Amino acid sequence: MRTSPSSSAQQARQGIAHRLREIRLDAGMTARAVAQMAGWHESKASKIEHGRTFPSEADIRAWCAACRAEDQATELIAAARAADLMYVEWKRLQRTGLRQLQLSKIKMYEQVRHFRVYCSNVVPGLFQTAAYAEALLSSIATFREAPNDVAEAVAARVARARFLHEGDHRFAVLVEEWVLRSRVGDAEVMAGQLGHLLAIMSLPSVSVGIIPQSAERSMWPVEAFNIFDDALVQVELLTAEINVSQPSEIAQYVRGFNQLAELAVYGAVARQLIASAIAELA
Incomplete structure (x- = not known):
């Protein structure tokens, strides 16, 4: 076992x-x-x-x-x-490539009503541009020695963004400020990604919070996780994906998300942080 x-x-x-x-x-x-x-x-x-x-x-x-x-x-x-399925190694999930894993998530995003995501390392997948996703998935495929179907995986990942514009979904996004400055791809790729993040912030279904590096932490940075309603949490480790369905554990992730959300800035202040990161690329 x-x-x-x-x-x-x-x-x-x-x-x-x-x-x-x-x-x-x-x-x-x-x-x-x-x-x-x-x-x-x-x-x-x-x-x-x-x-x-x-x-x-x-x-x-x-x-x-x-x-x-x-x-x-x-x-x-x-x-x-x-x-x-509660603990699945990436090498098992990605043994046939990355595309199938992206496709397997579509039903979850289609059904979710309240989606919360915290990312301490990269821009969350649902909000990535094609260029950013290509740079990220290429490095993942290389590191995990997965079959190279990156182009198809990128298309499948980007296609999920349609749920931002249809249905009665609500999306709450939290990222650490250093995600804005951690280059995935070159400067052009990052500029496009950050500009896309600014555009997403105007959508009525989306709330974007940025946790400033200067924030006095009452909640430490943790691993990336997604909360699907209050029914499932997916946690991304270096080696595996954890699917949490036990109510007491889900409650802890919700509590953690709420505490991280209190550290974040929103609206004009968040836009300014993103704009500053874009300016630094120049």
Whole structure:
């Protein structure tokens, strides 16, 4: 079992382990007997129900068959798939390239009503220009040694921007001021991106906050995260994407977003920070 930094993922996996143990106890069997009937090494069943090994779908079917509980296999497999998606390494998500990952997000943006995003490193994907996205995704593809379908991935990412103009979505964006000065691409690319950010600020569905470098921090800079309504949080680490669905954890991210929002400036002051960053490019 991969070690996950998300307690949601850990608890979901542990819940499956506990359920398998209950099935075994209900059948009046020992862990050794389950392993023998499934054709495993005798320690495997113990490792599964103590959470040290995450069962495959075949393992779950074999366990339920050994305990004469085949009717419970389908539900457990669905739960295992959901748990497995809570912590997903980028190399797994991007093994066929970057385009498919961009396309997989469309339904989420289509359905969300209140989208909140905090980025401490780059301009959020939904608000990127094609040139900025190309520069960023090219570096990501190189670093992660993913198949190079950057042009198609850029087109898919930029196409998501249509949700800024249609439907009853609301978008709240928070970025650190240094994002405005961290060059992704050359000066021309950055100037175009910052100008695009200024244009986006005029949209009635969008709120853009910039956290000044001079702000006295009551909330420290953290990893980038997206909040989809109050139902899901996606956190972007260097190696993996974490999907948080546990209400108590979502509440912490909402609280963190709100505290970061209190540090930000908006409107004319935010525009001035962006304009200053554009001027420095000259």
